[in-house]
Amino acid sequence: PAPVTTSDGTDTTVLTPGTNADTAVDLKNKKLAFINAGPDDYYAAFGNAFTAVAKSYGMNVAELNSAYSAEKELANVQDMISAGVDAIAVISANTAGSSAAIAAANSAGVPIFYVGGKPELQAGSEIQGHVTDSFVMMGYMAGQWVSEKYPQAKCVTIPGQLGQRMAEGEVVGFAMALDEAGMTPLKVLASGEWQKEKTVPIMEALIDSGEKFDVVFAANDETAFGVIQVLKERDIPIKQYPDDGKDGIVVVSNNGKDSGWDAMKDGGLAISVPNPPSLSADLCVQQIVKYFSKEPYKKQIQITPSIILDAKNTDKGISWVLDTYMKQRANNVFEWNLSYYEESYDKNMVKYEKFDKAVDDYMAKH
Amino acid sequence: MIKKDLVNEKKWENALTKKLMHHENSSILFVLLLVIALVVLAEFFLARGMVFKDLAFLSSRNISSVLQQVSITGILAIGMTLVMLMGGIDLSVGQLMGFIGVLMASLIKAGNLPMWSIVLIGMSTAIVCELLMGLIISRTKLESFIVSLGFMSIYQGFIYLITNGREISIGDKFEFIGKTSINITSNFKIFSSVILYVLLTVIVWLAIKYTKFGRRLYFVGGNENSAFLAGIGVKNFKLWVYGLNGFFVSIASMIMISRLSTGGPNMGQGKEIDVIASVVVGGTAMSGGKGNVWGALIGVILLGCISNALNILGVNPYYQYVMKGGLIVLSVFIGYYSGLRKKSKTRLNQRSIA
Amino acid sequence: MIKKDLVNEKKWENALTKKLMHHENSSILFVLLLVIALVVLAEFFLARGMVFKDLAFLSSRNISSVLQQVSITGILAIGMTLVMLMGGIDLSVGQLMGFIGVLMASLIKAGNLPMWSIVLIGMSTAIVCELLMGLIISRTKLESFIVSLGFMSIYQGFIYLITNGREISIGDKFEFIGKTSINITSNFKIFSSVILYVLLTVIVWLAIKYTKFGRRLYFVGGNENSAFLAGIGVKNFKLWVYGLNGFFVSIASMIMISRLSTGGPNMGQGKEIDVIASVVVGGTAMSGGKGNVWGALIGVILLGCISNALNILGVNPYYQYVMKGGLIVLSVFIGYYSGLRKKSKTRLNQRSIA
């Protein structure tokens, strides 16, 4: 195929010429480094899946943690280059510093892969693979859902850790969807820092302040749990389905993790836009395998949630828990093959680019 | 020769009991009232369109939730006050609370131990952890700051090892301590954690005022060497104070997991900063020997009110950081100045220079 | 009659100049060497299957990257050492560094100011911020801990307000300070930030040793009252030291954004803890008056090595927290004991100077 060029000018397709696909590559002695962004639920799921899937190919993984710090992330990459690993995969909470990390890896000749946010690529540097997601799009999907079902609603959000790409992104996406639908603008509350603990007092204050609201967009499932707990404690009715005829507050979130499924089934959480970290990690490993076996693969793919989870379709959710995930994968409950996502990325690319442009326009306006 | 003035002496006594118990706290209390007044005014003018009805900040519902919100920080602050009075500091309380929380949550989830034994395990682990730290601090001349910083990181590792980075949900298996309440009206609830907090404050206050142990905190914190020369077993004393702090930490973690029905890996993170800030705002000196639990209580409520008020007033989250920081500085500042004024009223000359 | 022994006196003098300049640091240096030796051994036996070739930890590439990694913390540590020698503390450095970083990044991105003026703005903002804080701390008796805590939160708010929560990418517009290097071999690079760090350390060391400012720093930290009586304008002195700290913070933020090509909203978060830990591990007392910049340098390298070594040895990240905490405690502990031993070894029977 002809090389495709994205808006940021990187070449996204690689075909390694002159190799024989039949040559069995010895993956057994490959040592990978997985540099995780921070210690929490979301990233732990990344790490677990990455390690397990890589092991299933016979590779070894050393996992590191950057504790959300761009500087530490760069240091981790450097350390792994020193340690002489065969490939490095990075998931970062922010993309700051990625250019330095990529430059370091390039100059040492160590292949580097990214999962999650878009790294900064400077001229002359390259990465060997990239599985991106888009929190802006996830926020947008949630917002769209709300604008369809509750066009009159007044929405508030409890964002995740301020300053993090994902936290800020999903708020932008959600606000944009409301804006497009001409709804009352989104009110941003204090940060729940992705945690139930920090969410509870914010929610309590919101209710006590007498502010009127119909929908709470929680940054993640954990935040949603905090919101639901407070609503329940205050005996405030929760509305789960647009057509259930009741009045109440609608709680929507991102994540779609296993405990979120329970929350939906228990009648609290209305929807959750899923972003299973395990799948992203899986795809990243597959890219690495292709790289080592010198098979062709697309250097960059973006995955977006194919469905929005609610109480009725939780069985379609992709698990965050390693055992369940591996079982689902073995049973082909969901598509996990890299080539499927490469194709769908090809198909959707134009849509993504349009979306990105729309986001840029929206941001320029606000 | 030198005159005796018994009348004056009596006067002094009254003035001074007041001074010791109340004076110290009156300036911070003043700051608290000032902040409350300002918030009410702000709400009145900005949010409520000048109608006095329905002021959310002073609603009984909000008061009960603020009290509940601060009770965890507050209980940690009691222990921290003891440690700081003694001239130490403990940066590990946040992570230790998290560690004990996830430890208990995981045991509860596993479900094969009776609840009382889990409580016991949680408590004794906390106390043992603190005793261990106390042992190092009291037996060597190492700074408590750095030792507790090290332990903070150790506990953080423990938390991740136990949880593997995941929340451990315990459902309603441990509701009593964090969720039950006495409902005075449907809106005004006094939660068990609040009662516990006030109770512990009163007990510690009495203990500090009326027991040898309590007074010795001030001796050890005031001048360790003199305390040793006065025959106080400084080393063991410090050890026990850290142990006691462990007790308060364990209570705080129980309330935490009970209230949230979850033991989360990042639960106590950064809590130590809130706790220390509250205690210091409440008038306890970092150098030891000065302060009291009522001050800490007011400090805890003050900082809790600030957070709550910023939320209630709907301040932009980015501005909240600026305002919170500014208010912390301002409140110690006002506390300091109103303290000064008071002092200069009592006695003219200050002995200390500069 | 007291004996005079001038020969001995000379000996003492030599022994003691050594003692003063080196002794203080020798125990922490010892810890550093110990850790290095242990890591090399561990790598030899565990990771490399007993082959001495290719020890990653001591490879020139790794050494150059460790040095580069620590230079930001290190430069902040110089300023913090000055503040702590004087008996203060500054918890705001991490966020201030972030604030200056995003401020400069946003100006660079806007692109309508020449680079030198942006550098000037960054520097002077940092200095003014610190001076402001210094003004409060030096003019009142407020604890620097709580004041700087408040400022920390304020700067955090500023960061979010400037960045609106987003990263500001500056590409390669500001490469010099963080990215250029002298390449001794293709693997062994000495980065400009490292050179700057060492240079600043040397300058500050000389300044402390050979200027009145430096000698007074210790004295103010040792006894403020007596410093005041000895004709030191303690208040202004403190003010300037905070201002100076602002200078170091601004340098650190320049390296940071240059190195990461980005001004990120969470960039300096938590940095103050690393900095203070390094400084204290390096032998500076929290109470002031004791310590030096070389100790801080060794402390910075030690903590940097520990992180790096745990990564290289492939230690599980969750265990890394445990081990890092443990090693912090252990290194102050060893430092303390080897310090003790040294003292009791010094010579007996010298009674008189003159």
Add this chain to the structure above:
Amino acid sequence: MQSETILEMDGISKSFPGVKVFDNLCFDVRKGEVHCICGENGAGKSTLIKILSGAHMPDSGTIRIDGRVVENNTPHLAMGLGVQTIYQEHNLFPLLSVYENLFAGNEYTKGGLLRKSEMVQKTSEILAFLNSDISPFDIVGQLGSGEQKTVEVARAFIKESKVIILDEPTASFSQAEIKNLLHIVKKLSSEGISIIYISHHLEEVFEIADRVTVIRDGMKINTYNIKDLDECTLINDMVGRDVCSFFNREKVDIGGIKFEATDFSGNGVSNVSFVVREGELVGFSGMVGAGRSELAELLFGVKKADTGSIKIDGKDVRIDSPIDAILNGMCFITEDRQSTGLSLQHSILSNSNIAMYSKDNKRFVKPSDDLRVAQKYCKSMNVVSPTVHQKVSLLSGGNQQKVVLAKWFATNGSIYIFDEPTRGIDIGAKEEIYKIMTQLLKEGKSIIMISSDMPELIAMSDRVLVMRKGRLVADIPKDEMTEENILKFSIGGGSDD
């Protein structure tokens, strides 16, 4: 007088890094006796009593109290055995009240609860017994140095004790208080309590001692019955040479007015005016709390005066802070070396140079110059220390005082304010210091000397000004200078307000 031995130290050795204080020292105290210990600064007197009290562990040797061998002595243990110690340096809790300080570590409790009123009651009783008008509720940090010492002395009386150790208790006392204390000591010994008493004031020693032990160079030189001892022997034993106990100052010609303070008020001082001439030493006398130290603080710009102006060499000068004072050639040796004189954790070297730095505007220091200055003064005042790099906290009390003096002599000022300059300094070194002072006078410099040591005041002063309740009440010329005369004005015999 019984001769039953209550306390015995046998074969005590003790060394600190760089210093061997004792080698095989023996010492005993009998029941009901007053046993004085004499020796030069740094001879080891304080160390000896700290070993007794459990504050230091001896390297070897045995301690027997009341016949019982005490092993692993701690302050707690020693106090339990009836040994109460008043240390040379303040060991108080400045933020707490007098009664709390008194009972620190020995609180009265009942069923675990403090019995505050009883402690307060007892405190009042003890303070009354000591003839002090301090209130039990005063905050100790706000008391003057002498009053603080009184509080410490009072601590010895809260419990029944067998031995009371007093390490230089009178250093910040004025004549009246000294008299009072000596009276009390005598009374206690007559009740069968043994007293160990350390003082550099030999007249006190001769007044109360039953026996005197002299230590020098880590050895006990001798223990005498007071009957068999005369001043010359004592001094000779202590110092190893002849020193006259009564210093006779050389006469210096007094020049024109050098320093003129007019109408100083504030900080507890009211309307004080006086002049000091070139080559003149003006003594200040008064009871504890008369406001002399306060006046000095005003003059030196440490505290803001409400009113008052200073002329130096006939020119008006503005002194708003110590820096101004130092630049105008003033020096201020404060009475409390621990809290305002020294930075205890730093070396002799850095302490002795710090004030000198304020004299000029040079930015750089030369370590070798600093070293020379420190060594010069250590030598001339005989500072006992292994090196000038020693931390001053590890020096003996008297030697610390010498470092304070060195710090100010090094500034080479022209107007000296000495507040209790020879506190805790031994008789040999005192002579050296008096010589230095005389030398300063000869160079045309002026000295203001606040002192509670009456012989010193009389021997050294050209004039004595007496203060009472913050006012100057008398200006006594040399020829009318007698103890009675000064005392009369101090306690207000002359006039009343």
